[in-house]
Amino acid sequence: MSKSLKPVEPRVIADYACECGENPLWHPDERRLYWTDIPTGRLFRYDPATGEHACFYEDRPVGGFTFQADGSLLLFRDKGNVVVWRDGGVAATVIDELPDEVASRFNDVCADPLGGVYCGTMPTPDRKGRLYHLHRDGSIGLLLEDIGCSNGMGYSPDLQSFYYTDSTAKAIYTFDLHADTAELSNQRVFVDTTDVHAGVPDGMTTSASGEVFSATWGASAVVRYGLDGAEIERYTLPVPNITSLCFATLADGRHTAYATSAMGQKKDELGPDAGATFELPLGVAGGPEFRSRVGMG
Numbered sequence: 586m587s588k589s590l591k592p593v594e595p596r597v598i599a600d601y602a603c604e605c606g607e608n609p610l611w612h613p614d615e616r617r618l619y620w621t622d623i624p625t626g627r628l629f630r631y632d633p634a635t636g637e638h639a640c641f642y643e644d645r646p647v648g649g650f651t652f653q654a655d656g657s658l659l660l661f662r663d664k665g666n667v668v669v670w671r672d673g674g675v676a677a678t679v680i681d682e683l684p685d686e687v688a689s690r691f692n693d694v695c696a697d698p699l700g701g702v703y704c705g706t707m708p709t710p711d712r713k714g715r716l717y718h719l720h721r722d723g724s725i726g727l728l729l730e731d732i733g734c735s736n737g738m739g740y741s742p743d744l745q746s747f748y749y750t751d752s753t754a755k756a757i758y759t760f761d762l763h764a765d766t767a768e769l770s771n772q773r774v775f776v777d778t779t780d781v782h783a784g785v786p787d788g789m790t791t792s793a794s795g796e797v798f799s800a801t802w803g804a805s806a807v808v809r810y811g812l813d814g815a816e817i818e819r820y821t822l823p824v825p826n827i828t829s830l831c832f833a834t835l836a837d838g839r840h841t842a843y844a845t846s847a848m849g850q851k852k853d854e855l856g857p858d859a860g861a862t863f864e865l866p867l868g869v870a871g872g873p874e875f876r877s878r879v880g881m882g
Contacts, residue, residue, distance in 0.1 A: 593866055595822045595844070599631050599638040600861035602849030607788065608649045608693065609843045609862065611833035611871075614656075618833065618843050620862060621647045623690075628658075631843075631862070634836055642670070649694030651702055651877040659877050661691035661704050667719065669880065679723045679879055689714070693750075693788060693829070695738035697767045700878030703728070705735025708753075716749065718767060721878050728769060737789030737799065737829060740873040748775060748797060750786050755779045757786055757799060757810075775814045788829020788845075791872035798869075800827040800844060807844060807865065820867070822846070824859045832871025842867045 603622035610619050618631040628642035628650070645662045650670075653659050657671040665683025669676045686706050692714070694704040702719040714732035719725045733753020740747060740762065747762040747769055757776040760769040775797070778786055784804025791797055796817065797810040806819040807830055822844065830844040842865040849860015 593820055595820075595863040595865050597858055597861045598633070598636075598843070598864050599629065600849075600858065601627070601629060601640065602852065603627075603845065603847060603860040603862070604850055605828060605847045606845030606849075606860060606862055607828050607847075608647075609788075609829055609831045609845050610650070610652065611831050611843070611874075612652060613834070613874075616833075616836055618831075618862075619650070619658075620843075620845050621650065622860075623648055623692075629862075633833075633841075633864075641673075646690055648691035648707070649704065651694060651696040654700065654876045654878045654881060659702065659879055661694050661702075663690035665689070665691070665706070667691075667704075667879075677880060679719070680725065683725070685715075692734070693736050693738065696875040696877040698740075698744060698764045698873070698875055699767050700876070700881070701767055702877050702879065703738055703747075703749075703767075705732065705738075707735070708733065719879060721881070723880055736787055739789055739791040739797065741791065742793060742795050742872055744873060748789065748791065750789055750799070752785050752787055752802065755785055757789065757797065757814075776810055787827065790829075790831050792832065793870040793872055795872065796869075798830060798842070800829050802826045802828065802847075807842075820865060822863060822865075824848075824856050824861070826855070826859070830865070831874075832867075832869060834870065839866075840868050840870045841865065842869065842871075 604624040631638040665686035667679040688709045708714045714735040716729040736750035744764040747760045755778045759775040761771040784801030787800045789799040826847040
């Protein structure tokens, strides 16, 4: 049963009419928000201190990215391509392409405590999606197959559990995380939304207290789940397709959240804010986030 919490008012911080805004990620050093619009091959950043925002990348589709420990970006693109992006260009190619993913692209990624990255791929007409693990040395291993739509990931505060979303299955799973090796085991269902009108779980993140916050496609909401997987609250946004969210700590110490949305090409049908990026002033501190160290020794 949902528990009533103080309502929050979402605020548009930038509107680039994203077709599929995704992977919002807070840079704690720069104190700026980054996100991608996957189909149009654009990356954006926003500075809450000034209100300024800009598109700084227009190239191949980026399904997800991480911040590297040296300040560069690690971009996960189409065809299994992974590159280091620095100073406005490709500084190094980690993977040119994956033979099994030439008809696909990456979709949602998550740096691990060791500096590697969990990275999912989209299904194709011939097969379903997959979840890989990219190691620090640039090698990549297959973790899961037969995924309907690989999506949001996150960690419990004690790093004992890893959360993973399959949007097609309308489920968020949890695994035992072996943080010293990045191995996953003991998969089980954390949240099953097939029998409720909760929309489709998309991107997600965790709070410092261990709650799971899931963006929902088709339900105009971010849903907050307790440690037992029970819904605590849902926060309503003015557009139907919420794709992901992240937490941020601003320069003045306030905790807030940012959420991306999709279908900006259908504003006439879905509303004037479709495809916009929102601030959600939840006042919640975020859970564990890590930087990748791929190719850095």
